[in-house]
């Protein structure tokens with residue numbers, strides 16, 4: 183069976199924060215969405231697969247979606263929606279058309295600087311692995327496993343391994359979208375699927391709240407004077423170390439972190 | 451079989467009118483534009499005189515994206531410390547069928563190109579034509595573009611690629627190009643509220659003002675303009691290239707100088723510059739016009755130097771629309787007669803000769819040179835304003851001096867020779883009379 187590689191793009195009708203009303207002439211896709219498409223096209227070439235671009239977008243986006251797909255996408259699924267939807271809802275709608283995709287590529291930001299959470303909801307809906315902030319692909323062999331270079335804060339990087347099915351969101355620097363040929367610009371070849379929303383709201387993903395460790399009961403500080411009690415409560419006089427530098431192999435390091443978090447009450 | 455009957459290069463006013471005219475005959479036409487959408491790369495001062503559209507889009511005024519209808523036209527002479535305005539207002543220009551309007555190019559060009567698309571033309575944006583394809587006998591049979599597999603063929607190519615047309619130059623249609631034939635147009639769009647514009651320019655509703663200025667360009671030969679949009683005004687200068695190059699001020703400094711003139715400052719003060727742009731103008735009219743057609747190729751609009759820049763008139767868009775339309779008519783006739791050689795396309799020349807396009811250029815052929823000459827630029831504004839000041843200055847002379855005397859004194863003061871004055875008056879009369 184020909185593998186289908188999914189790409190999700192978000193169309194933005196006008197420049198973010200411009201204060202102007204949406205104007206289709208200035209519509210764009212973010213550089214990271216374009217990089218996602220280019221990466222998917224390259225993967226499709228490696229796997230002899232097909233690229234399916236899926237977008238929840240208003241009717242005004244149509245010509246821009248078609249022009250984007252002229253770069254080589256095989257299918258375009260345009261899910262018509264005029265208003266704003268939540269990330270969870272958008273992901274739910276996109277997922278309807280990405281079920282058979284072993285990999286789905288998204289940009290890690292849209293031009294309106296949304297929350298960037300659609301890929302996470304999508305991965306959850308598809309039961310796929312997820313990685314975000316991808317700036318490079320380090321594995322070269324063609325397989326269902328990919329090693330990806332991921333950005334971390336302060337310019338650091340890490341390599342994450344994802345196994346299909348996966349949803350990744352990439353940075354714009356990962357790839358530059360190839361220019362569409364004149365022939366495909368004049369006569370678009372991507373199969374166009376007009377789709378409509380399957381539901382008017384997002385399915386429940388449960389309640390979300392920030393993680394807070396449970397409160398622990400600790401004994402009242404002891405001491406003659408208030409100062410002594412403060413010292414006791416803050417462990418100011420204790421020989422206990424407040425930081426620890428260890429050098430461990432990755433697996434032992436992960437184990438070490440889990441142990442410490444458990445000891446401190448963050449994990450039960 | 452060529453890919454299209456006609457390829458039109460450039461979706462400016464010339465190109466879109468050409469594509470619209472061709473599409474209406476049922477012929478296949480592709481309109482290729484380098485910008486992401488028509489009008490995205492284009493700038494001008496701001497006033498369109500769309501009468502020619504009567505022939506293409508009946509009652510265009512009901513749908514054209516207009517900022518304001520021009521009901522007031524002023525011509526202003528400036529010296530460093532004086533200004534003289536001739537101000538005309540016509541209420542008739544504020545009603546259908548109208549005369550001129552201020553409009554933004556991204557709106558106007560996009561609207562016009564979409565008219566061509568509605569009529570059946572294919573519009574391809576973000577695509578630059580990089581050269582001409584020639585056939586076995588040297589005739590033009592298509593274009594190269596910057597896209598992969600980017601060659602296209604057609605029976606006729608119409609180059610509407612604007613001033614500095616690389617296609618016309620590639621084909622050798624411009625025998626001589628000279629920097630003196632061009633001016634640089636520079637413009638600031640200044641945001642002001644509608645109420646302030648209405649008050650300062652004494653207009654109401656969607657009525658607007660067109661002010662053409664002689665002088666105020668920091669000694670560089672050229673001119674200035676101010677046009678009112680709905681919530682902004684366009685303030686700009688056009689500067690003769692060799693004169694601009696021969697001095698040290700930058701164009702934006704020259705606009706700043708114009709804006710600080712005591713006659714202009716009250717009009718612009720408190721505004722925010724929201725856009726700055728610059729573009730060349732083919733200023734020399736008939737004198738610089740290229741060969742207009744060749745085997746398989748027609749040149750229209752600014753690409754063919756059709757812009758009429760003659761002092762009180764700066765009309766390029768209407769000349770571009772008309773020449774684009776006539777080029778299209780000639781192309782269609784040639785295709786129907788299966789003769790797209792230069793001879794087969796010669797109807798284009800005839801249509802231009804028979805209409806205002808070349809007639810105006812012929813009549814005004816001396817005007818650009820006269821208007822940009824040193825005397826008109828630097829001496830006559832001082833002469834005229836000096837005479838007016840002499841007439842209105844009240845210092846109780848006995849008796850009040852007559853006009854002839856004031857003129858004579860001013861002419862002497864400025865060192866203007868009577869023969870030069872007479873020569874320029876004759877040239878002016880021949881052009882504008």
Ligand SMILES: Cc1cc2nc3c(=O)[nH]c(=O)nc-3n(C[C@H](O)[C@H](O)[C@H](O)COP(=O)(O)OP(=O)(O)OC[C@H]3O[C@@H](n4cnc5c(N)ncnc54)[C@H](O)[C@@H]3O)c2cc1C
Nearest residue numbers: 460462463464484494495496497579612635751752766767
């Ligand atoms: C400062 C200034 C003020 C002016 N003020 C006025 C005014 O108030 N009123 C008036 O009537 N006229 C005015 N003009 C003149 C007017 O703008 C031009 O005469 C008119 O725009 C010419 O139209 P056009 O279609 O021939 O060329 P353009 O409007 O220049 O359009 C050419 C089109 O071709 C495209 N193009 C160019 N090369 C290529 C290529 N290789 N491949 C694909 N596409 C290409 C361009 O992107 C552009 O869209 C002014 C000009 C300037 C510079």
